[in-house]
Each structure stands twice: as C-alpha cells, then as structure tokens.
Amino acid sequence: xxxxxxxxxxxxxxxxxxxxxxxxxxxxxxxxxxxxxxxxxxxxxxxxxxxxxxxxxxxxxxxxxxxxxxxxxxxxxxxxxxxxxxxxxxxxxxxxxxxxxxxxxxxxxxxxxxxxxxxxxxxxxxxxxxxxxxxxxxxxxxxxxxxxxxxxxxxxxxxxxxxxxxxxxxxxxxxxxxxxxxxxxxxxxxxxxxxxxxxxxxxxxxxxxxx
Amino acid sequence: xxxxxxxxxxxxxxxxxxxxxxxxxxxxxxxxxxxxxxxxxxxxxxxxxxxxxxxxxxxxxxxxxxxxxxxxxxxxxxxxxxxxxxxxxxxxxxxxxxxxxxxxxxxxxxxxxxxxxxxxxxxxxxxxxxxxxxxxxxxxxxxxxxxxxxxxxxxxxxxxxxxxxxxxxxxxxxxxxxxxxxxxxxxxxxxxxxxxxxxxxxxxxxxxxxx
Numbered sequence: 001x002x003x004x005x006x007x008x009x010x011x012x013x014x015x016x017x018x019x020x021x022x023x024x025x026x027x028x029x030x031x032x033x034x035x036x037x038x039x040x041x042x043x044x045x046x047x048x049x050x051x052x053x054x055x056x057x058x059x060x061x062x063x064x065x066x067x068x069x070x071x072x073x074x075x076x077x078x079x080x081x082x083x084x085x086x087x088x089x090x091x092x093x094x095x096x097x098x099x100x101x102x103x104x105x106x107x108x109x110x111x112x113x114x115x116x117x118x119x120x121x122x123x124x125x126x127x128x129x130x131x132x133x134x135x136x137x138x139x140x141x142x143x144x145x146x147x148x149x150x151x152x153x154x155x156x157x158x159x160x161x162x163x164x165x166x167x168x169x170x171x172x173x174x175x176x177x178x179x180x181x182x183x184x185x186x187x188x189x190x191x192x193x194x195x196x197x198x199x200x201x202x203x204x205x206x207x208x209x210x211x
Numbered sequence: 212x213x214x215x216x217x218x219x220x221x222x223x224x225x226x227x228x229x230x231x232x233x234x235x236x237x238x239x240x241x242x243x244x245x246x247x248x249x250x251x252x253x254x255x256x257x258x259x260x261x262x263x264x265x266x267x268x269x270x271x272x273x274x275x276x277x278x279x280x281x282x283x284x285x286x287x288x289x290x291x292x293x294x295x296x297x298x299x300x301x302x303x304x305x306x307x308x309x310x311x312x313x314x315x316x317x318x319x320x321x322x323x324x325x326x327x328x329x330x331x332x333x334x335x336x337x338x339x340x341x342x343x344x345x346x347x348x349x350x351x352x353x354x355x356x357x358x359x360x361x362x363x364x365x366x367x368x369x370x371x372x373x374x375x376x377x378x379x380x381x382x383x384x385x386x387x388x389x390x391x392x393x394x395x396x397x398x399x400x401x402x403x404x405x406x407x408x409x410x411x412x413x414x415x416x417x418x419x420x421x422x
Contacts, residue, residue, distance in 0.1 A: 048355035049310055049348075061299065064356070065313070068305035075298035087286035088272065094279035099260060102276070102313040112318055112345075120341065122331050130331065134323075137260075144259035145275070 001026040002056040004046060006033045007206035010105055010167030011066040012053040016201035017163045018070045022077040026055075030208035033110055051111070067101055070160060082160045093154055093161050096145040100164040104138030108171070131175045139172060139182055148184065151191055158192055166192045170203060212237040215257060215265040217244045218417035221316055221378030222277040223264040227412035228374045229281045233288040237266075241419035244321055262322070278312055281371060293371045304365055304372050307356040311375040315349030319382070342386045350383060350393055359395065362402055369403055377403045381414060 003019065003026045005012035019026055031037045031052050038050045047054045047064050055063045055072075063069045074082045084090050106112070108131040116122045116130060146153040146161060153161035169189050172179065179186050192198045203209060214230065214237045216223040230237055242248045242263050249261045258265040258275050266274045266283075274280045285293045295301050317323070319342040327333045327341060357364040357372060364372035380400050383390065390397050403409045414420060 049314060049352040051314070063299075063302050063306065065306040065309040067309055067313070068302045071305055072298050072302040075301065087283050090286065091274050091279045091283040094282055095274065095276040098276040098278055098313075102278070102309075102317050103260060103262070106313050106317050107323055115341075115344065116327075116331075119344075120327070120331070120333050120337055122333075126331055130326075133326065133330075141260040 001058060002029050003027070004029045004031050004043075004052050004054040004056070005206070005208075006031055006038075006052050007203045007209045007211075008170075009033060009052045010109075010171055011051070011101070013167035013170065013201055013203060014066045014101075014163050015053045015055060015069050016206075017158075017166065017198055018073050018082060020197035020200045021080060021082065021158065021163075022073050024073070024077065028207050030206075030211070032208070032211065067097065067160075070163065080157060082163065084154075084159070089154070092145070093159060096142055096153060096161040097164045099138055099142045099145060100168045103141070104134055105168060105171075107134045128175055131171070132177050135168070135172050135175065135177045139168065139177065139185060142168075143182055143184055146184075152188055158195060158198070162188060162192050165189065166198055212269060213240050213267040214238070215240045215242050215254075215263050215267070216417070216419075217242055217249075217263050218414045218420045218422075219381075220244060220263045221320075221382055222262070222312070224378035224381065224412055224414060225277045225312075225374050226264045226266060226280050227417075228369075228377065228409055229284050229293060231408035231411045232291060232293065232369065232374075233284050235284070235288060239418050240267075241417075241422070243419070243422065278308065278371075281374065291368060293374065295365075295370070300365070303356070304370060307353055307364060307372040308375045310349055310353045310356060311379045314352070315345055316379060316382075318345045339386055342382070343388050346379070346383050346386065346388045350379065350388065350396060353379075354393055354395055357395075363399055369406060369409070373399060373403050376400065377409055 003015060005028055031043060037043060044050050046062060053066060055069045063072055070082060083093050113127045113131060117127050152158045166189055216239055242254060248254060249263060255261050257273060264277060266280045274283055281293060294304050324338045324342060328338050363369045376396060377400055
C-alpha cells in the first residue's frame, strides 16, 4: 500500500497511527502542503479534495478521508479493534472523534488559516488566535465526551478517539493552547506516545520531516 | 425519543432525515441558535459542544454528533441501510459524507461565521464570501467522489451521502453558491426532495420554522 501523507498533517498522522496499530506497512508518498503540492492537477486526480491523506491499496484503489480510511482498516484487519461493536459505545467513540475530526481540525487546518490570512485580511497573530480559539473549545468538549477513569479515552487500549486526540494535541502544543485545564488529555497523550504504534507515526520520524 | 434541533441547522436536518427514513418518531426540542440558546449552561449539560443535534433516547441516554447518531440508528434499526456493509463501498460513502460533514459544514456553520465577523473583523459580505468559497470547494470534491450513473449518490435509494448532501445544498442555495457546474447534485437533490422522509425533515416544516 501507499500512503500520500505530510509529516505535520494531523489527518495523515491519524492514518499513520491506525496503520501501525494494525501492523500494516506502507510506502510513504510525501505531499508537501506548505509548498502547495496538494493543489497540483496530478494530485487532484488522486484526491479530489486536494488534501492528504490518501491510501492507495495494492490494486490501485484509492481511499480518502482519514475516518473513512480507518473504518476500512478496521473492517479489513479487525485486530485490534479501533471502534467498539456495541452500537451505543460505538456512538460515544465516534462522537468524541468527530468533535476533533469535524468540529476542530477542519476549522483550523493550514488551508483554512491560509485563506483566512490571504483573502480575509487576518494577521499572522490573528491566525494563531483563530486556531487556539477552536482548539480550546474542541478539546474541552472532547474531554467532556470521553470516560474519566480509563487509561485511554474509552478503555485500556487505544482506539479511534485516541487516534484523533494525539495529532490534535500535537497541533495544540505547537500553537500554544493552554493545556492546564486539560490534564486528563495530556495524561492519555503520555500513554499513547509511549506506545510503539504512536511512536512510529509521529511527525518527526516521518521521511519528509522538517523538509 | 427527543431530538434537540434547530430548523436551519444542517446537522440537525441530517438526523431528521435519517429518523424519517428509519420510520422513527421523536419529539422536537427546539434550540434557537440565533438567540444563542445553545450556549446556556442548561444546554451545555445536554451537549458539551453546545451544538445541535442531540438525540435523547427513551432511557435518557444522550447521543451527539450527527454522523455518530446516524451510525447508531443504522445499527439499531437496520432497514433501510444508510451505509453499505461492504468495507470498500462503505469507505466511499463515508469519504463523500465526510467531505461535507467534516471539511465543509463545520468551516461554514453559523458559530464559525459569527466568530469570523465578531472577533476577526470580517464584514457581513466577507462572511458570505467565506461560506460560498468553502461550499463551492466542498461540493465540487463531493461531486467527484460519488457515482455518476445512479439515481442517488451511490445507488437507487438514498443513503448517508444523500443525507449529508441535501442539507448542505439548502445552505448553498441560501448563500448563493453557483450551482451551474454542479447539476449532478441538483438532480439528486430533486429526487431526494420528492421523497417523503426528506420532505418531513425539511427546515420549513419544522415546529420552530421561521421563529
């Protein structure tokens, strides 16, 4: 398999964690978001949203959208399960995951902030304030939506909510979100970062890191 | 069941369509987003994101996030299925749905646009340009991600992608998105709007319409 990815893209990071948890290897195909490689016609033919990640299966089939890709991985390689089977538990895990993957990350991603600054006259400092505002709101809602008494977000092993959380916290640290009221999240983050699958997926160990 | 909803909220509209397709009745509990009722401490205890929709089951259990709620409905009342069981088809339907539910709607919702105008100095006209920009981008990517030869997005019956599409088009029409390049979508929309479940879920027939 091939994964079109960018080291600092948090939705790519989610898929990298899921692939590592499932023990699936892949070739990384870096798409440099800051240089605008995602906007090329060639990459638009790979992913009609001009976004990363895209997972290309061995038969050439391409899958887009991190949560859809992870759903496919969970159906195809069931162990370890990333989303529980019970409908109610499943709805809770999906709801927490979507607080990050729908309400927080898309509002603060580099493409949105670049339009905010380039076309709507917001300053660099304003762009950072925008990201911090939505991350603080999203992470607080996320914390209120997970369990309070488990090693990971919903149990004793990492799952989809943890996969969404860790890349979002990477961004939160980068942009200066105050984590003091969110200690439950940084505790979970510490356990995740000590896990080999999360370590292998980390931005700084990707082939395109710091390019 | 009770559904906390707002007539013009497109994520509430998605859940209303899904409930109607599944033949499940509910009591509407209107939360007036323009009056700010979602920001009350009382509603924050119902939904930690201070957003609609929230589905309250008969035993008092509350579910949030439209796609998580619809996943629960599909697991609990399997007919008609809203997402296919085959992993690859499922990934395609989820990817298209997330192009709207993650990349488009959260970036253009009323809360985000209100912060854009109130705290980042963007004009009313700029707020509309912002919404139109992301809706045009999202709808074009959505159109490239669905099938080209079916009555609905992925087959001969409506499913999750159609449930995401119709409320997004309600917003697109409202804010003046040019639909000329998107005729495949308006054709599907016409078939959906003629379906009784979509008709029952429409904003203008909700108890809180035009309040």
